[in-house]
Amino acid sequence: MIKKGDIILIVAVSAMVIAGIIGFNFYKNTHKDVKKIAVIKKDNKVIRTIDIDNVENPERITVEGKYTNIILVEKGRIRFENADCPDLVCVKTGWLSEKGDLAVCLPNQAIIKIEGETEEVDGITY
Structure with a gap:
């Protein structure tokens, strides 16, 4: 009852x-940020920045090193499409599309990070 x-x-x-x-x-x-910028780094050096909201045609970017990573960029999103590293964690991460998203290939020391046009403080802890 x-x-x-x-x-x-x-x-x-x-x-x-x-x-x-x-x-x-x-x-x-x-x-919402005005722009979402994908930053691609290899050995902690920026090799490319892409405004993913303004991508018109899909593009593949090859990152060479100890291993090879193939990065696929489409309108509004980016990902490691293929890699020849042993664990493939970077590929399994999937699509990145929001500010703060991150994918890393540790064996090849390659990083994809989505950054906003302006850096804002998400929170402050005392």
Whole structure:
């Protein structure tokens, strides 16, 4: 049997969940960067930067080193498409499309990171 207190609890929890979803979506939509820049590094040196929102045609970039990485760039996203390193963790990472996304090929020391046009502080801890 549902009591009056149970109904109040269900309504209160539902309201908090809905408010959280609305708040998260509002924050995400109002804090979008104008540009998303993919930075490709090899041996901690920038070898290429790409504004992934302005890519018109898919492009493959080869990163040579101890191993070889093939990077695929499409409109709004980038990934390690293929690699000849032993573990293939970089390939299994999949598509990167949001600011802060990161994929690394440790054996070849290759990195892809999505950066925003401006660096913002996400939070401060004291």
